[in-house]
Amino acid sequence: MKPSLPKGTRDFTPAQMRKRNYLFDTIREVFTRYGYQPIETPALESLSTLTGKYGEEGDKLLFKVLNNGDFLGGADEQALAARDSAKLASSIAKRGLRYDLTVPFARFVVMNQQDLNFPFKRYQIQPVWRADRPQKGRYQEFYQCDVDVVGSDSLMYEAELASIYDEVFAKLGLKVRILLNNRKILAGMAEVAGIADRFMDMTIAIDKLDKVGMDGVKKELAERGVPEDGINRIETLLANQSLEAWKGELAGSETGLKGIAELETVFGYLAQNEPANEVVFDPTLARGLSYYTGCIFEVRALGAQMGSIGGGGRYDDLTGIFGLANVSGVGVSFGAERIYDVMEELELFPASLSQDLALLFVAFDEETHRYAFRCLAQARAAGITADLYPEPAKLKKQMKYANDRRVPYVVLIGSEEMANGLLTLKNMESGEQGRHTLEEIIEKLH
RNA sequence: GUGGUUGUAGCUCAGUUGGUUAGAGCGCAAGAUUGUGGAUCUUGAGGUCGCGGGUUCAAGACCCGUCUUCCACCCCA
Numbered sequence: 428m429k430p431s432l433p434k435g436t437r438d439f440t441p442a443q444m445r446k447r448n449y450l451f452d453t454i455r456e457v458f459t460r461y462g463y464q465p466i467e468t469p470a471l472e473s474l475s476t477l478t479g480k481y482g483e484e485g486d487k488l489l490f491k492v493l494n495n496g497d498f499l500g501g502a503d504e505q506a507l508a509a510r511d512s513a514k515l516a517s518s519i520a521k522r523g524l525r526y527d528l529t530v531p532f533a534r535f536v537v538m539n540q541q542d543l544n545f546p547f548k549r550y551q552i553q554p555v556w557r558a559d560r561p562q563k564g565r566y567q568e569f570y571q572c573d574v575d576v577v578g579s580d581s582l583m584y585e586a587e588l589a590s591i592y593d594e595v596f597a598k599l600g601l602k603v604r605i606l607l608n609n610r611k612i613l614a615g616m617a618e619v620a621g622i623a624d625r626f627m628d629m630t631i632a633i634d635k636l637d638k639v640g641m642d643g644v645k646k647e648l649a650e651r652g653v654p655e656d657g658i659n660r661i662e663t664l665l666a667n668q669s670l671e672a673w674k675g676e677l678a679g680s681e682t683g684l685k686g687i688a689e690l691e692t693v694f695g696y697l698a699q700n701e702p703a704n705e706v707v708f709d710p711t712l713a714r715g716l717s718y719y720t721g722c723i724f725e726v727r728a729l730g731a732q733m734g735s736i737g738g739g740g741r742y743d744d745l746t747g748i749f750g751l752a753n754v755s756g757v758g759v760s761f762g763a764e765r766i767y768d769v770m771e772e773l774e775l776f777p778a779s780l781s782q783d784l785a786l787l788f789v790a791f792d793e794e795t796h797r798y799a800f801r802c803l804a805q806a807r808a809a810g811i812t813a814d815l816y817p818e819p820a821k822l823k824k825q826m827k828y829a830n831d832r833r834v835p836y837v838v839l840i841g842s843e844e845m846a847n848g849l850l851t852l853k854n855m856e857s858g859e860q861g862r863h864t865l866e867e868i869i870e871k872l873h
Numbered sequence: 874g875u876g877g878u879u880g881u882a883g884c885u886c887a888g889u890u891g892g893u894u895a896g897a898g899c900g901c902a903a904g905a906u907u908g909u910g911g912a913u914c915u916u917g918a919g920g921u922c923g924c925g926g927g928u929u930c931a932a933g934a935c936c937c938g939u940c941u942u943c944c945a946c947c948c949c950a
Contacts, residue, residue: 561942760950761950837909
């Protein structure tokens, strides 16, 4: 049996896990300090919870879990006979793996509403699964780090979430650009261009502006059946960068003006502090997830070829579908794998993460090995990450192990050391060594 | 989901128009050095050539299928 992993999944080595944990710890610390509380939800959700929430494309990317037992017993005979996989699925799979953390969170809020205080602020760091074709920075199993607040429509939260993005990436030393837009501005754009009925086509097309250029956008709009008048109007609209200019352009659209006003409020809050990264209005930012209704966010890493490393937005009625109406929510997500890949590429992980052990004990024979075991316990009790080579093997072997583990200090214990209590401490980088008591060594390593 | 691409030792990769026993570097193990890792030298171990079929006297190489990798779409973190 040859071992292998399913497509788009990975193992993580200790060296990788130290970096991943550093990432998660940094993110979690900021989330916590902003008053968000942790929750978790199951990897498995009822398929009925997940389907229809991510658009047609999203449904195709849902992992479905085959029912247990005689799953064919309850299969839809017609769909089976017709080889209609899409139709058959619902009769043989009642559960699926979560596709993101936002929809399960909405379910969580509805089911636990009596226990929650609103506005309810939660964070959630868990893997999600998508049956996508893998590419660089695109996996079938990956972690998202979500922060959301439900039960308030205050635009303060949009500003707060932008600040969280800013602070986390500043702490990680990763330079980013944080993009903001508002679905209402996009709606106003379609309205003013006279193509309100082609809203989706328009957003999908203009979202690609930075990738394919204006000519590419115009081409796609035309292919999607947007009339020429509308295309030209879109082109002149997109020539505007500032919110002020857009206010004039969208004067004819009540919705559009509302979107502008919302963004102005958000930027008004943000201006109270000084972000470390750029936070800018980008009218071409669209984002696919169909449930967003207000402000939308996206984060791009500077100096690396990678898609977005985070995104989110305001959803006015996500819980409505689960039976709780009029609860507004807003949240953003950090794409842990992509942030990891970018940081690895730009070599932004602290060098200190490459070592774990601070001290290794090395003994020469059975007697000193037992003595070293006692010293080891004392060092550990004093809070030092220490280990003892499991047997009094040849020094060369033990030293090589210390070297390979990148241990900065080794304590050598032979009969002489044991007799007078003066242990040999060796600095593995400089090669220097001297005699010290265990207490001195513990003191030194603190 | 569509089109393309990749797979040979633990890792990175050679391998000629199909032709003897599939190689290198790094890594690993042992020794040179019996109380000292990194450098050097010596020796050694390690391969179902992704997997399954097919063509051929003969396949790592050619054909088909399949899995995987990466890329462009689609979409997205």
